Amino acid sequence: METYDLSQTHIITPPEEIALSTNQLQVYYGNSSHASMTDASLSFPRFQITALIGASGSGKSTYLRSLNRMNDRIARVQGEIIYRDTNINSPKVNVYEVRKHIGMVFQKPNPFAKSIAENITFALKAAGITNRQELKQRVESSLKEAALWDEVKDDLNKSALALSGGQQQRLCIARAIAMKPDILLLDEPASALDPISTTKLEVTLKELTKKYTIIIVTHNMQQASRISAYTAFFHLGHVIEYDQTEKIFQTPEIRATHDYVTGNFG
Amino acid sequence: MDEIQKKLTAPSKASREDVTGRIISYTCIAAIITLVISILYFITSRGIATFTTNHVNLWQFLSGKEWNPGSLNAKGQPQVGALPMIVTSFSVTILAALVATPFAIAVALFMTDIAPKSGAKFLQPVIELLVGIPSVVYGFIGLTVVVPFIRHLFGGTGSGILAGTIVLFVMVLPTITSLAVDALRAVPAYFRSASLALGATRFQTIYKVLLRAAMPRLLTAVIFGMARAFGEALAVQMVIGNAVLMPHNLVTPTSTLTSQLTTNIGNTIMGTLPNNALWSLALILLLMSLVFNLLIRYIGKRGEIKS
Amino acid sequence: MTPNQTDRIATQIINCLVLIVVLILFFLLGDIILSGFPHISWHFLTSPSSSFSAGGGIRDQLFNSLYLLVLTLIISFPLALGSAIYLSEYAGNNWRTGLIRTAIEVLSSLPSVVVGLFGYLLFVIEFHMGFSILSGAIALTFFNLPLLVRSIEGSLHAVPDSQREAGIALGLSNWRTIRGIILPAALPGILTGIILSAGRVFGEAAALIYTAGQSAPVLNYSNWNPTDSSSFLNPMRPAETLAVHIWKVNTEGVTPDAVSISAGASAVLIIVILIFNFGARAIGNHMFKKMTGGK
Numbered sequence: 132m133e134t135y136d137l138s139q140t141h142i143i144t145p146p147e148e149i150a151l152s153t154n155q156l157q158v159y160y161g162n163s164s165h166a167s168m169t170d171a172s173l174s175f176p177r178f179q180i181t182a183l184i185g186a187s188g189s190g191k192s193t194y195l196r197s198l199n200r201m202n203d204r205i206a207r208v209q210g211e212i213i214y215r216d217t218n219i220n221s222p223k224v225n226v227y228e229v230r231k232h233i234g235m236v237f238q239k240p241n242p243f244a245k246s247i248a249e250n251i252t253f254a255l256k257a258a259g260i261t262n263r264q265e266l267k268q269r270v271e272s273s274l275k276e277a278a279l280w281d282e283v284k285d286d287l288n289k290s291a292l293a294l295s296g297g298q299q300q301r302l303c304i305a306r307a308i309a310m311k312p313d314i315l316l317l318d319e320p321a322s323a324l325d326p327i328s329t330t331k332l333e334v335t336l337k338e339l340t341k342k343y344t345i346i347i348v349t350h351n352m353q354q355a356s357r358i359s360a361y362t363a364f365f366h367l368g369h370v371i372e373y374d375q376t377e378k379i380f381q382t383p384e385i386r387a388t389h390d391y392v393t394g395n396f397g
Numbered sequence: 398m399d400e401i402q403k404k405l406t407a408p409s410k411a412s413r414e415d416v417t418g419r420i421i422s423y424t425c426i427a428a429i430i431t432l433v434i435s436i437l438y439f440i441t442s443r444g445i446a447t448f449t450t451n452h453v454n455l456w457q458f459l460s461g462k463e464w465n466p467g468s469l470n471a472k473g474q475p476q477v478g479a480l481p482m483i484v485t486s487f488s489v490t491i492l493a494a495l496v497a498t499p500f501a502i503a504v505a506l507f508m509t510d511i512a513p514k515s516g517a518k519f520l521q522p523v524i525e526l527l528v529g530i531p532s533v534v535y536g537f538i539g540l541t542v543v544v545p546f547i548r549h550l551f552g553g554t555g556s557g558i559l560a561g562t563i564v565l566f567v568m569v570l571p572t573i574t575s576l577a578v579d580a581l582r583a584v585p586a587y588f589r590s591a592s593l594a595l596g597a598t599r600f601q602t603i604y605k606v607l608l609r610a611a612m613p614r615l616l617t618a619v620i621f622g623m624a625r626a627f628g629e630a631l632a633v634q635m636v637i638g639n640a641v642l643m644p645h646n647l648v649t650p651t652s653t654l655t656s657q658l659t660t661n662i663g664n665t666i667m668g669t670l671p672n673n674a675l676w677s678l679a680l681i682l683l684l685m686s687l688v689f690n691l692l693i694r695y696i697g698k699r700g701e702i703k704s
Numbered sequence: 705m706t707p708n709q710t711d712r713i714a715t716q717i718i719n720c721l722v723l724i725v726v727l728i729l730f731f732l733l734g735d736i737i738l739s740g741f742p743h744i745s746w747h748f749l750t751s752p753s754s755s756f757s758a759g760g761g762i763r764d765q766l767f768n769s770l771y772l773l774v775l776t777l778i779i780s781f782p783l784a785l786g787s788a789i790y791l792s793e794y795a796g797n798n799w800r801t802g803l804i805r806t807a808i809e810v811l812s813s814l815p816s817v818v819v820g821l822f823g824y825l826l827f828v829i830e831f832h833m834g835f836s837i838l839s840g841a842i843a844l845t846f847f848n849l850p851l852l853v854r855s856i857e858g859s860l861h862a863v864p865d866s867q868r869e870a871g872i873a874l875g876l877s878n879w880r881t882i883r884g885i886i887l888p889a890a891l892p893g894i895l896t897g898i899i900l901s902a903g904r905v906f907g908e909a910a911a912l913i914y915t916a917g918q919s920a921p922v923l924n925y926s927n928w929n930p931t932d933s934s935s936f937l938n939p940m941r942p943a944e945t946l947a948v949h950i951w952k953v954n955t956e957g958v959t960p961d962a963v964s965i966s967a968g969a970s971a972v973l974i975i976v977i978l979i980f981n982f983g984a985r986a987i988g989n990h991m992f993k994k995m996t997g998g999k
Contacts, residue, residue: 201873217405227411228404231875241866244889244995253884254874259410290995303870310874411877418879422794425786426804429849433807436814436822436846443825503721511718520722523729529977530732531907533950534970538735540954541963567728598711628815630910631951655817655910662821663914667829679821686813 133390135366141384142373145361147176150344151198151233151314156210156220158193158202167206168193171370173363175314180336180345182355182376185365186396191348192238194365195316198346199233200226214314231258234307238319240299242291242306247283250291250302251309258310269309276342277305278335297328301335308343315339317347321354333358352392356380364388437683444680446673453477453670458677464641464657466671477674479654481643483681486653488558488644489633490626493565497573498619505577506603510589527571536635539564544636551648556638559647564632569622576621580614581607617693624689628682630655654678733974740971743964749972752922753949758961762969764920767936768837768943769906772916775841775939776905780848781898787849788856793868793882812850819846820911828915835942840916847911852901859893860886892991899984903977909947917942918952946973 152175158168168190175181183191197208200219203226212220219229243250251270260266270287274280279301283294291302300320307315317336321329336345336358349355355362356376363373364387372379372388383389390396447453453475461478463470470476504524508517543563548555588610592602608615638650639660652660658678665672751761787808795801823843827833863886871881887894919942927935944952950969953962 199873201869215402215405217402219405224405225407225409225412227409227875227877228407229875230873232401232405235869235873237866237869237873239866241864241870243867243870243885254871254876257411257876257880257884292995306870306874411875411880414877414879418789418877418882419794422786422790425783426790428783429787429811429853430804430807432846432849433811435826436811436819439822439825440818500721500725503718504725506718507722511715516722520726523726525981526978527729527732529903529907529981531909531947531973531977533907533909533947534736534973537950537954537966537970538732541739541966542735567732570725570728598707600711600714601707603714624813628817630815630817631913635951635954655815658817658821659910659913662824676821679818682815682818686815686818687810690810690813 135371135385135387137367137369137371139385139387140369140371142172142370143375144174145176145179147179149174150177150214151175151346152213153194153198154211154213156194156197156208156212158190158197159207159209160205166368168197168368170210173370173373175344175346176361177344178340178342179360180340180347180358181361181363182359183346183348183363183365184350184352184355185391187350188367189365190368191363191365192318193368194370195318195346195348196235198314198316199230199235201230201235231310232312233314233316234310234312235316236300236303236307236318236320239323240296240303242294242299242302244290244292246288247291247294247302248287251306254306254310273305273309274302276308276335276339277301278331278338279305295328297324297331300324300328300332304332304335304339308339312343314344314346317345319348319350321349321351329354352380364391366391440676440679440683443673443676444683445677447477447670447677451475451670451673453674458674459483462643466665466674475670475674477670477677479674479678479681481641482652482654482657482678485558485561485637485644485651486627486655489561489565489637489653490623492558492562493569493626494573494619494623496562496566497570497622501570501573501577501618501622502608502615504574505581506607508578509581510599510603510607524571524574527567528575532568532629532632533635535564535568536632539632539636547648553648554638554650555648556636556650557646557648558637558644558651560636561633561653562647564636565626565629568629568632569626572625573618573622576618577611577615580611580618583614584610613696613699617696620689620692620696624686624693627685627689628655630659634659654682658682736967736970736974739964739967740969740974743968744971748968753920753965755959758959760959760961760965762946762949762965762972764923765944765946765949765969766972767923768916768920769945769947771936772837772840772844772912772943772945773902773905775837776844776848777898777902779841780845780852783845784849784852784856785894787853788860789882791853792857792860793878793886808850808853811846812854815910816847816908817910819843820914822846823911824914834940835915835917835919836940837916837943838939840912840943840945841939843911843915844905844908847908848901848905851904852897855897855901856890856894859890859897862893863889889995892988892995895991896984896988899980899987903980903984906980907947907973907977909945909951912945912948913951916945916948918944918948920944920949 154172156168156171157166160167171194183195185191196202198212202208208220211218248270251273252266255266255269279298282298321332359376362376362379364371366387372383372385380392448455458477458479460480462480463476463478464481465476468476504520508520539560543560544555547560584607588606589602592606633653634656637653637656639652639656640650641652644651658675662675665675748761750763752764753762754760820843823839827839827842828835833839867885867889868881871885921941923936924934925936929935930937932938933941946969950966953959953965
C-alpha cells in the first residue's frame, strides 16, 4: 500500500447551522496506547446528510460509534463532542439521554425478537410513554417515515424476524426515529442489503433530511455521492479531507482522497 | 433548548435502573462466592478437628488399616486408619475409568468418524438418557443384578470392588463419552482430510492423527469421569458391602470414603472423635475434587489445539 | 498384517464395543421397565409407604420429590439468573472474573455427598432447621446452582451482541436492555436448561439423606396451612423423596417387598426424568419457532 502523508489535510467548516461537532477526538481500544482515531475535528450541518468514507480500518465506524458514546464499553474516547453547546463526551453527561437524541442504525439489521409494533414501542414505553393512542400513532408515523408502513400495516403483531433484510433495516430506522431524535447515525446501513432494498433505503434517507441530521458511514462511493451533501474521507485513523461531496469526488485537494475516489487506492 | 441541555447532564430513570441492575447481579454472584468459601471453610475446619482436637497423627490416619473410631487399640490410641477406604475409593475409580475409557472412545469415534450421521442420531439420545438416570437407580440395579451375578460366580456376598467398578463403569461411561465426542469434534476437519489424502487408512488416521490431536481433551474427559466416580456415594454404597476392611481381592465387602460417610455420619455424635474422623474423610473427598479440578485445568491449558 | 487388514479389524473392534454399550443400555432400560412397570398401579402411586409390611405405596415420596423440586427451583433460579447476568453482561475480562469462574467450577465439581454434608452441618445443625424440606431445598440449590448458572450464561451469551447494541442505542439502560431484550431472546435456552436441571434435582439422593431426612411422616393433604406440622405444605417437616426411598428400602432391609417397591419407584423416577428431557426439547423448539415467526 502506498504511504500517504497523513499530516496533509484539508478540512472545512460548513457554513450552515451546525448540529454536532467534534474537537480533537481520539479513540483508544482496550488498553492499547495506539490511537485508532486521531484528532478528528469535524462539524456536521443540520438537516443534511454527511457521508464518512474510507477503506476498512480507516476509523470511520470507530468515529461514528463514538458520537453517541456507543464505544463507552470497549474503548477510551478523548476530546470533545459538542451537541447543543454541551460536551457530551464527559463522564458527567447522562449517556442514555444522549442516545435518545442521537439515534443509531447498524450495519446488520438487528430487530428485537419481538413483534413489529413492539420493536418500536419497547423503547418508547421505557422512556415513559404509556398512552396507547400515542404509542399507536408513533408506530404508524415512524413506519411511514421509514417507508415501511404500506408493507407491514396489516402484520404489526407478526415477529419482526420474519421480515426481509431490507424491511428489517427500515424497521430499525423506524425504531430509531420513533424516539424523535435530532441526529441519526448510520453505520453502513445498506451493506447487507440487495440493490433494490438499497435504492429504497436511499430514497428514504433523503426524505428524512427534512427532519433529521444524518451522518452515514459507507464504503460505497456511489452511494455517498448520490445522497450526501458533505463527505469526509478517513484514512488510517485520520480525517484526511472534509468538504462538499461534489468537491471531494470531482476536485479533491489531497492526493490520498483523489486516489481513493478514483479507485487507484491500495 | 435549555431543557434538553439540562436533561443531558441530569441522572434519569435509566441511570437509576442501571444501579439497580448492578446491585442485583453483584449480590447474586457474591452469594455464590460466599457459599463456596463457606463450604470450603466448614468442611475443612470440621475435617481437621481429628488432628487438632483429638490429636490423631495425620500419617497414622492416612496409612492406618484399622478403622474403629469408637475404641482404642492396644497402645491406647484411637483406631482411625483410613487407608482401606482410600485404597478402595481409588481402586473403584481407576478400574471404572480403565474399563470405561475404551468403550467411551469407541462410541465417540463411532459417532464422529465411523457413522457420523446415523450413529450420532441414535447414540446421542442414548447417552443423554444414560446421563439422566439417577444414581440410586444404578445402585438398585447393581444390587439386584450385578451383586447376585458376582455371588453366583465367585461365592461370598457378591459385594465389593468388582460390583462397585461395574456400577461406576456404567455411570461414568456417558460422562466420558459425551466429553470425548466434543474432543474429537474439536479436531479440525482438515486434519482428517490431510491424513486421508496422504493415503492413510481410516484407522491410521484415527490412531496417528485424531487421537493424538484430541489427546489432552480426551484426558480431561477421563478425569471428569474419574471425579464423578470418586465422589459417587449412594450407588457405590449399595453394592460395596460397607465393611471397613483392607480389600484383598475384588469380591469381598469393603468400603469407600463416600460409602462410609453416608452409612455412619447419622450414627455418630457431633464433636466426638468418631464424628470428626468422618468429617476428615469428607475433607479428603473435598481435596480430591480440587485435585481433579486442577488437573483438568492444567491439561486443558496445555492442550489447546494449535492450528 | 497390511494396513487395510488392521483398518478392518480396528473398525470391527470399535463396532463391537459400541454394540456392547447399546446392549447395556437396552438391558438397563429393559430391566427397569420390565421389573418396574408391573408394580406401578394407582394404588402404588396413591397410598402411603409402609416400612415393615408389604404393599406400601410412594404417594408421599412422590409428592415430596415434586415439592422439593419446586422449592429448589424457586430458590436457585433467581440466584442463578442474577449470577449468570453478572457473568455474561457485567464481568470484565480480568483476574476477578477468573476467580469467580473458578469458584463456580469448584462448586460444580464437589461430590453431592459433600454438598449434602455441608447442608447438614450448617442448616440442619447450626441453624436448627432440622431434617426439613427447606434444608433439603437449600442443599439441592447448592448442587444445582453451578449447572444452572452455566446453562443460563450460555443462553445469554448466544444472544448476538447486536441486540445489546440495538437496545443501548435507543437510550435504554443496560439493565432494561438485559431484562427486556436479552432475557426474552434467551428464554428458550434458559427454560431448556431449567428443565434439564430439574431432572437432575429430581433424581438426586446423596445430598438429601442428611438434609431433607429419611422419614416421611404421613401427610394431611387437606391441610393447606404451611405452618401446621401435619400440613403437606409445611417446609419444615422432614421429607423422604422418591430417590431417597429407593436407597433406604434397599439398605435397611426391613421392608419385605423392597425390591418390587424400588423397581416400581425407579420406573416412576425414570419416566418423570424422561418427561422432563423430552419436555425441555419440545418447549425449547416451540418457543424458538414462535419467536422467529416460524422461519
